[in-house]
Amino acid sequence: MTKPEHPTVALVGPGAIGTTIAAALHEAGRTPALFGRTAHERLELRFDGGRIVVPGPVQNDPAKIETRFDLVFVAVKSTQIAATAPWLSALCNEKTVVCVLQNGVEQKSLIAPYLPGSPVLPSVVWFPAQREADASVWLRARARLTLPDVPENSAVLAALYGTRCAVDVAADFVSVAWRKLLQNAVAGLMVLTGRRSGMFSRADIATLSLAYLRECLDVARAEGATLGDEVPQEIVDAFQRYPADMGTSILADRQTGRPLEWDCRNGVVQRCGRARGVPTPISDLVVPILAAASDGPG
Ligand SMILES: NC(=O)c1ccc[n+]([C@@H]2O[C@H](COP(=O)([O-])OP(=O)(O)OC[C@H]3O[C@@H](n4cnc5c(N)ncnc54)[C@H](OP(=O)(O)O)[C@@H]3O)[C@@H](O)[C@H]2O)c1
Structure with missing residues:
Protein backbone atom coordinates (compact mmCIF):
# COMPACT_ATOMS: atom_id res chain seq x y z
CA MET A 1 0.00 0.00 0.00
CA THR A 2 1.37 3.47 -0.87
CA LYS A 3 2.07 5.65 2.12
CA PRO A 4 -0.57 8.39 2.08
CA GLU A 5 0.12 12.14 2.21
CA HIS A 6 -0.31 13.46 5.72
CA PRO A 7 -2.68 16.34 6.44
CA THR A 8 -1.80 19.21 8.79
CA VAL A 9 -3.25 18.27 12.15
CA ALA A 10 -4.40 20.18 15.23
CA LEU A 11 -5.77 18.72 18.44
CA VAL A 12 -8.12 20.57 20.78
CA GLY A 13 -8.46 19.11 24.26
CA PRO A 14 -5.24 17.29 25.22
CA GLY A 15 -6.73 15.26 28.08
CA ALA A 16 -6.86 11.47 28.39
CA ILE A 17 -8.03 10.74 24.85
CA GLY A 18 -6.39 13.76 23.24
CA THR A 19 -2.98 12.94 24.73
CA THR A 20 -3.25 9.36 23.45
CA ILE A 21 -3.92 10.52 19.90
CA ALA A 22 -1.25 13.24 20.09
CA ALA A 23 1.29 10.67 21.31
CA ALA A 24 0.40 8.22 18.53
CA LEU A 25 0.87 10.97 15.94
CA HIS A 26 4.10 12.23 17.50
CA GLU A 27 5.61 8.76 17.66
CA ALA A 28 5.04 8.47 13.91
CA GLY A 29 6.76 11.82 13.27
CA ARG A 30 3.51 13.74 12.77
CA THR A 31 3.36 15.86 15.93
CA PRO A 32 0.07 17.77 15.97
CA ALA A 33 -0.34 21.39 17.04
CA LEU A 34 -1.85 21.31 20.54
CA PHE A 35 -4.57 23.58 21.88
CA GLY A 36 -6.24 23.43 25.27
CA ARG A 37 -7.71 25.19 28.23
CA THR A 38 -4.62 24.66 30.39
CA ALA A 39 -1.14 25.48 29.13
CA HIS A 40 1.38 22.61 29.34
CA GLU A 41 4.99 22.48 28.17
CA ARG A 42 4.55 18.87 27.01
CA LEU A 43 2.18 15.91 27.19
CA GLU A 44 3.08 12.49 28.52
CA LEU A 45 1.46 9.17 27.74
CA ARG A 46 2.29 6.06 29.80
CA PHE A 47 1.39 2.53 28.76
CA ASP A 48 2.51 -1.03 29.42
CA GLY A 49 6.11 -1.09 28.29
CA GLY A 50 6.84 2.56 27.77
CA ARG A 51 5.99 6.21 27.57
CA ILE A 52 5.86 8.92 24.94
CA VAL A 53 6.53 12.59 25.62
CA VAL A 54 4.87 14.91 23.13
CA PRO A 55 6.59 18.28 22.87
CA GLY A 56 4.27 21.23 23.31
CA PRO A 57 3.54 23.79 24.20
CA VAL A 58 -0.19 23.39 24.56
CA GLN A 59 -1.39 26.80 23.40
CA ASN A 60 -4.25 28.27 25.38
CA ASP A 61 -5.02 31.53 23.58
CA PRO A 62 -7.20 31.18 20.46
CA ALA A 63 -6.54 34.84 19.57
CA LYS A 64 -2.94 33.90 18.66
CA ILE A 65 -3.89 31.37 15.97
CA GLU A 66 -3.12 32.36 12.38
CA THR A 67 -3.27 29.00 10.58
CA ARG A 68 -6.20 26.83 9.50
CA PHE A 69 -5.65 23.05 9.53
CA ASP A 70 -6.66 20.17 7.23
CA LEU A 71 -7.73 18.02 10.17
CA VAL A 72 -8.76 19.00 13.70
CA PHE A 73 -9.29 16.37 16.38
CA VAL A 74 -11.63 17.57 19.11
CA ALA A 75 -11.21 15.62 22.34
CA VAL A 76 -12.97 17.80 24.90
CA LYS A 77 -15.92 16.46 26.88
CA SER A 78 -19.35 16.97 25.31
CA THR A 79 -20.08 19.41 28.16
CA GLN A 80 -17.14 21.55 26.99
CA ILE A 81 -18.00 21.96 23.31
CA ALA A 82 -19.62 25.38 23.56
CA ALA A 83 -16.51 26.70 25.33
CA THR A 84 -14.30 25.51 22.45
CA ALA A 85 -16.10 27.77 19.94
CA PRO A 86 -13.17 30.26 19.77
CA TRP A 87 -10.78 27.40 18.93
CA LEU A 88 -13.05 25.94 16.29
CA SER A 89 -13.55 29.21 14.46
CA ALA A 90 -9.81 29.99 14.63
CA LEU A 91 -8.54 26.57 13.48
CA CYS A 92 -11.16 25.51 10.93
CA ASN A 93 -12.43 26.59 7.56
CA GLU A 94 -15.13 24.98 5.45
CA LYS A 95 -12.66 22.33 4.21
CA THR A 96 -11.24 21.31 7.59
CA VAL A 97 -12.28 17.82 8.61
CA VAL A 98 -13.28 17.91 12.27
CA CYS A 99 -13.00 14.50 13.90
CA VAL A 100 -14.85 14.35 17.21
CA LEU A 101 -13.28 11.99 19.76
CA GLN A 102 -16.16 11.76 22.19
CA ASN A 103 -18.69 9.37 23.56
CA GLY A 104 -22.26 9.58 22.37
CA VAL A 105 -24.23 9.25 19.17
CA GLU A 106 -24.85 12.96 18.60
CA GLN A 107 -21.33 14.30 17.93
CA LYS A 108 -22.28 15.89 14.61
CA SER A 109 -25.29 17.84 15.78
CA LEU A 110 -23.56 18.98 18.99
CA ILE A 111 -20.52 20.53 17.31
CA ALA A 112 -21.89 21.70 13.94
CA PRO A 113 -23.31 25.01 15.29
CA TYR A 114 -19.78 26.12 16.24
CA LEU A 115 -18.12 25.35 12.88
CA PRO A 116 -17.85 27.37 9.67
CA GLY A 117 -19.52 24.60 7.66
CA SER A 118 -16.64 22.15 8.17
CA PRO A 119 -17.40 18.45 7.60
CA VAL A 120 -17.72 16.58 10.90
CA LEU A 121 -16.51 13.04 11.35
CA PRO A 122 -17.87 11.26 14.44
CA SER A 123 -15.86 8.41 15.91
CA VAL A 124 -16.17 5.63 18.43
CA VAL A 125 -13.32 5.72 20.93
CA TRP A 126 -12.69 2.21 22.24
CA PHE A 127 -9.75 2.62 24.60
CA PRO A 128 -9.67 3.51 28.29
CA ALA A 129 -7.23 6.25 29.23
CA GLN A 130 -7.01 8.11 32.49
CA ARG A 131 -5.47 11.36 33.57
CA GLU A 132 -3.13 11.01 36.53
CA ALA A 133 -2.44 13.49 39.32
CA ASP A 134 0.80 14.65 37.61
CA ALA A 135 -1.14 15.43 34.36
CA SER A 136 0.31 12.42 32.55
CA VAL A 137 -2.13 10.00 30.92
CA TRP A 138 -2.26 6.24 31.51
CA LEU A 139 -3.40 4.33 28.45
CA ARG A 140 -4.91 1.10 29.78
CA ALA A 141 -5.53 -0.83 26.54
CA ARG A 142 -4.62 -0.75 22.88
CA ALA A 143 -5.72 2.49 21.21
CA ARG A 144 -8.47 1.99 18.63
CA LEU A 145 -11.05 4.15 16.86
CA THR A 146 -13.95 3.28 14.58
CA LEU A 147 -15.00 5.76 11.88
CA PRO A 148 -17.99 5.84 9.56
CA ASP A 149 -17.48 4.83 5.94
CA VAL A 150 -17.64 8.34 4.45
CA PRO A 151 -15.19 10.26 2.22
CA GLU A 152 -14.05 12.55 5.08
CA ASN A 153 -12.53 9.60 6.92
CA SER A 154 -9.56 9.65 4.52
CA ALA A 155 -7.93 12.55 6.42
CA VAL A 156 -8.00 10.60 9.69
CA LEU A 157 -6.90 7.36 8.06
CA ALA A 158 -3.94 9.19 6.51
CA ALA A 159 -2.99 10.95 9.75
CA LEU A 160 -3.13 7.80 11.88
CA TYR A 161 -1.76 5.44 9.23
CA GLY A 162 0.90 3.17 10.76
CA THR A 163 0.56 4.62 14.26
CA ARG A 164 -0.15 2.81 17.54
CA CYS A 165 -3.78 3.93 17.26
CA ALA A 166 -5.63 1.43 15.07
CA VAL A 167 -8.50 2.79 12.99
CA ASP A 168 -11.26 0.73 11.47
CA VAL A 169 -14.11 1.80 9.25
CA ALA A 170 -17.65 0.59 9.84
CA ALA A 171 -20.19 0.35 7.05
CA ASP A 172 -22.92 0.35 9.71
CA PHE A 173 -21.53 3.04 11.98
N1 LIG B 1 -11.00 8.70 29.06
C1 LIG B 1 -11.50 7.60 28.50
O1 LIG B 1 -11.10 6.48 28.84
C2 LIG B 1 -12.53 7.69 27.41
C3 LIG B 1 -12.80 6.54 26.64
C4 LIG B 1 -13.70 6.64 25.58
C5 LIG B 1 -14.29 7.85 25.31
N2 LIG B 1 -14.03 8.95 26.08
C6 LIG B 1 -14.68 10.21 25.72
O2 LIG B 1 -13.72 11.06 25.13
C7 LIG B 1 -14.06 12.42 25.41
C8 LIG B 1 -12.86 13.08 26.06
O3 LIG B 1 -12.68 12.47 27.34
P1 LIG B 1 -11.35 12.56 28.18
O4 LIG B 1 -11.45 11.48 29.21
O5 LIG B 1 -10.16 12.60 27.29
O6 LIG B 1 -11.53 13.98 28.89
P2 LIG B 1 -10.44 14.84 29.65
O7 LIG B 1 -9.30 13.99 30.10
O8 LIG B 1 -11.17 15.64 30.68
O9 LIG B 1 -9.88 15.80 28.54
C9 LIG B 1 -10.55 16.94 28.08
C10 LIG B 1 -9.51 17.93 27.64
O10 LIG B 1 -10.17 19.07 27.07
C11 LIG B 1 -9.63 20.23 27.66
N3 LIG B 1 -10.59 21.32 27.60
C12 LIG B 1 -11.65 21.54 28.40
N4 LIG B 1 -12.29 22.67 28.04
C13 LIG B 1 -11.61 23.17 26.99
C14 LIG B 1 -11.75 24.33 26.18
N5 LIG B 1 -12.74 25.21 26.38
N6 LIG B 1 -10.87 24.53 25.20
C15 LIG B 1 -9.86 23.66 24.97
N7 LIG B 1 -9.66 22.55 25.71
C16 LIG B 1 -10.52 22.31 26.70
C17 LIG B 1 -9.30 19.81 29.08
O11 LIG B 1 -8.44 20.75 29.67
P3 LIG B 1 -8.14 20.80 31.25
O12 LIG B 1 -6.83 20.09 31.39
O13 LIG B 1 -8.05 22.25 31.58
O14 LIG B 1 -9.26 20.10 31.96
C18 LIG B 1 -8.65 18.47 28.80
O15 LIG B 1 -7.32 18.63 28.36
C19 LIG B 1 -15.31 12.37 26.29
O16 LIG B 1 -16.45 12.49 25.49
C20 LIG B 1 -15.26 10.99 26.90
O17 LIG B 1 -16.54 10.50 27.26
C21 LIG B 1 -13.14 8.90 27.11
Missing part, protein backbone atom coordinates in the same frame (compact mmCIF):
# COMPACT_ATOMS: atom_id res chain seq x y z
CA VAL A 174 -24.92 3.67 13.61
CA SER A 175 -24.92 0.18 15.09
CA VAL A 176 -21.31 0.41 16.27
CA ALA A 177 -21.93 3.80 17.88
CA TRP A 178 -25.05 2.59 19.68
CA ARG A 179 -23.26 -0.50 20.92
CA LYS A 180 -20.62 1.72 22.50
CA LEU A 181 -23.38 3.95 23.86
CA LEU A 182 -24.94 0.98 25.66
CA GLN A 183 -21.58 0.35 27.29
CA ASN A 184 -21.33 4.02 28.32
CA ALA A 185 -24.89 4.13 29.61
CA VAL A 186 -24.43 1.19 31.97
CA ALA A 187 -21.04 2.53 33.08
CA GLY A 188 -23.02 5.52 34.36
CA LEU A 189 -24.26 3.27 37.17
CA MET A 190 -20.72 3.52 38.59
CA VAL A 191 -21.43 7.19 39.31
CA LEU A 192 -24.48 6.21 41.40
CA THR A 193 -22.46 3.80 43.53
CA GLY A 194 -19.11 5.61 43.47
CA ARG A 195 -17.54 2.26 42.58
CA ARG A 196 -15.40 0.97 39.70
CA SER A 197 -15.88 -2.07 37.44
CA GLY A 198 -15.54 -4.52 40.32
CA MET A 199 -19.14 -3.70 41.29
CA PHE A 200 -20.44 -5.62 38.26
CA SER A 201 -19.43 -8.89 39.95
CA ARG A 202 -22.38 -8.38 42.34
CA ALA A 203 -25.40 -10.42 41.22
CA ASP A 204 -27.85 -7.58 42.02
CA ILE A 205 -25.85 -5.04 39.98
CA ALA A 206 -25.52 -7.51 37.09
CA THR A 207 -29.32 -8.01 37.10
CA LEU A 208 -30.00 -4.27 37.17
CA SER A 209 -27.40 -3.67 34.45
CA LEU A 210 -28.97 -6.28 32.18
CA ALA A 211 -32.41 -4.74 32.60
CA TYR A 212 -31.04 -1.25 31.87
CA LEU A 213 -29.10 -2.51 28.85
CA ARG A 214 -32.21 -4.22 27.44
CA GLU A 215 -34.06 -0.91 27.69
CA CYS A 216 -31.17 0.85 25.92
CA LEU A 217 -31.17 -1.88 23.27
CA ASP A 218 -34.85 -1.27 22.52
CA VAL A 219 -34.12 2.42 21.99
CA ALA A 220 -31.02 1.72 19.89
CA ARG A 221 -33.04 -0.52 17.60
CA ALA A 222 -35.75 2.12 17.30
CA GLU A 223 -32.97 4.51 16.21
CA GLY A 224 -31.90 2.13 13.44
CA ALA A 225 -29.13 0.14 15.10
CA THR A 226 -28.86 -3.54 14.24
CA LEU A 227 -27.83 -5.21 17.49
CA GLY A 228 -28.58 -8.72 18.66
CA ASP A 229 -30.31 -9.89 21.85
CA GLU A 230 -26.94 -11.10 23.15
CA VAL A 231 -25.44 -7.61 23.40
CA PRO A 232 -26.57 -6.74 26.97
CA GLN A 233 -25.07 -9.94 28.38
CA GLU A 234 -21.86 -9.43 26.38
CA ILE A 235 -21.47 -5.95 27.87
CA VAL A 236 -22.05 -7.16 31.45
CA ASP A 237 -19.59 -10.02 30.87
CA ALA A 238 -16.99 -7.51 29.65
CA PHE A 239 -17.38 -5.32 32.75
CA GLN A 240 -16.97 -8.43 34.90
CA ARG A 241 -13.72 -9.26 33.10
CA TYR A 242 -12.20 -5.76 33.46
CA PRO A 243 -9.74 -5.13 36.30
CA ALA A 244 -11.84 -4.33 39.39
CA ASP A 245 -10.20 -0.89 39.59
CA MET A 246 -11.06 0.06 35.99
CA GLY A 247 -13.11 3.26 36.13
CA THR A 248 -14.88 5.29 33.48
CA SER A 249 -14.44 8.94 32.55
CA ILE A 250 -17.88 9.88 33.95
CA LEU A 251 -16.91 8.40 37.34
CA ALA A 252 -13.60 10.30 37.22
CA ASP A 253 -15.54 13.48 36.55
CA ARG A 254 -17.88 12.78 39.47
CA GLN A 255 -15.00 12.14 41.82
CA THR A 256 -13.30 15.40 40.83
CA GLY A 257 -16.53 17.40 41.02
CA ARG A 258 -16.67 18.18 37.29
CA PRO A 259 -19.83 18.40 35.16
CA LEU A 260 -20.92 14.96 33.94
CA GLU A 261 -21.63 13.85 30.37
CA TRP A 262 -24.94 12.50 31.61
CA ASP A 263 -26.97 13.82 28.71
CA CYS A 264 -24.91 12.37 25.83
CA ARG A 265 -24.38 9.01 27.59
CA ASN A 266 -27.65 8.42 29.46
CA GLY A 267 -30.10 11.23 28.74
CA VAL A 268 -29.96 10.43 25.04
CA VAL A 269 -31.56 7.02 25.68
CA GLN A 270 -34.46 8.62 27.53
CA ARG A 271 -34.86 11.40 24.92
CA CYS A 272 -34.75 9.04 21.94
CA GLY A 273 -37.03 6.59 23.75
CA ARG A 274 -39.64 9.28 24.32
CA ALA A 275 -39.41 10.46 20.70
CA ARG A 276 -39.89 6.89 19.43
CA GLY A 277 -42.51 5.79 21.94
CA VAL A 278 -40.19 3.29 23.64
CA PRO A 279 -40.73 3.05 27.43
CA THR A 280 -37.62 3.90 29.48
CA PRO A 281 -38.50 3.31 33.15
CA ILE A 282 -34.93 2.71 34.28
CA SER A 283 -33.65 5.79 32.44
CA ASP A 284 -36.46 7.76 34.06
CA LEU A 285 -34.87 6.97 37.42
CA VAL A 286 -31.17 7.05 36.48
CA VAL A 287 -31.11 10.18 34.32
CA PRO A 288 -32.48 12.72 36.84
CA ILE A 289 -30.11 11.42 39.51
CA LEU A 290 -27.10 11.77 37.18
CA ALA A 291 -28.30 15.19 36.01
CA ALA A 292 -28.71 16.46 39.56
CA ALA A 293 -25.35 14.99 40.61
CA SER A 294 -23.77 16.90 37.74
CA ASP A 295 -25.59 20.17 37.64
CA GLY A 296 -27.25 20.61 41.04
CA PRO A 297 -28.66 22.76 42.51
CA GLY A 298 -27.85 21.98 46.09
